[in-house]
Amino acid sequence: GQNIDQPTEMTATEGAIVQINCTYQTSGFNGLFWYQQHAGEAPTFLSYNVLDGLEEKGRFSSFLSRSKGYSYLLLKELQMKDSASYLCAVRPLGGYNKLIFGAGTRLAVHP
Amino acid sequence: KAGVTQTPRYLIKTRGQQVTLSCSPISGHRSVSWYQQTPGQGLQFLFEYFSETQRNKGNFPGRFSGRQFSNSRSEMNVSTLELGDSALYLCASTPGLSGNNEQFFGPGTRLTVL
Numbered sequence: 001g002q003n004i005d006q007p008t009e010m011t012a013t014e015g016a017i018v019q020i021n022c023t024y025q026t027s028g029f030n031g032l033f034w035y036q037q038h039a040g041e042a043p044t045f046l047s048y049n050v051l052d053g054l055e056e057k058g059r060f061s062s063f064l065s066r067s068k069g070y071s072y073l074l075l076k077e078l079q080m081k082d083s084a085s086y087l088c089a090v091r092p093l094g095g096y097n098k099l100i101f102g103a104g105t106r107l108a109v110h111p
Numbered sequence: 112k113a114g115v116t117q118t119p120r121y122l123i124k125t126r127g128q129q130v131t132l133s134c135s136p137i138s139g140h141r142s143v144s145w146y147q148q149t150p151g152q153g154l155q156f157l158f159e160y161f162s163e164t165q166r167n168k169g170n171f172p173g174r175f176s177g178r179q180f181s182n183s184r185s186e187m188n189v190s191t192l193e194l195g196d197s198a199l200y201l202c203a204s205t206p207g208l209s210g211n212n213e214q215f216f217g218p219g220t221r222l223t224v225l
Contacts, residue, residue, distance in 0.1 A: 031212060099144075099214065
């Protein structure tokens with residue numbers, strides 16, 4: 001089965017950098033996803049990693065180490081609008097589009 | 112391109128009733144997945160439909176069922192509602208081909224069971 005862990009809450013200051021970690025244990029793995037979800041809204045896709053390394057997309061980057069079962073999402077130049085929940089999700093092998101989500105990390109950005 | 116739409120957006124039912132929720136994927140997308148989101152359990156996968164066939168199922172009781180129509184629109188049904196079924200039900204669509212990685216979520220249907 002899959003087990004995904006990420007911190008429950010984090011706080012950061014506007015303009016700073018924050019790293020949200022995600023560890024997973026899985027019997028089969030076919031990619032790791034990060035989603036952003038603002039309160040009362042649907043999750044929106046941020047990034048996808050299937051190979052080890054860093055994927056950069058503007059202010060957001062995501063890193064994956066398959067051997068360590070570890071990923072992080074890096075948010076740079078934080079803005080107030082980045083206050084949201086960040087969800088780490090694993091796609092199991094053979095699961096087609098099934099995603100197993102972590103509980104999410106609630107990020108609060110302060111001025 | 113229009114996004115994923117879900118109807119209704121809000122629903123209030125009582126225990127024992129049944130409910131049907133609808134999801135229209137992005138035009139051209141053939142895969143629709145359903146998720147339940149609650150404060151306690153987070154986002155949990157219910158099932159996925161592709162070309163009118165269920166090709167994956169989560170760990171939910173048989174009271175939860177779904178189907179997909181030839182136009183890719185999908186419905187999910189919950190029978191004999193329980194208080195614990197109160198949740199936000201989200202559907203997500205993708206083109207459905209392997210290698211397509213981004214799932215687009217709809218705004219969800221918030222179901223309250225009294």
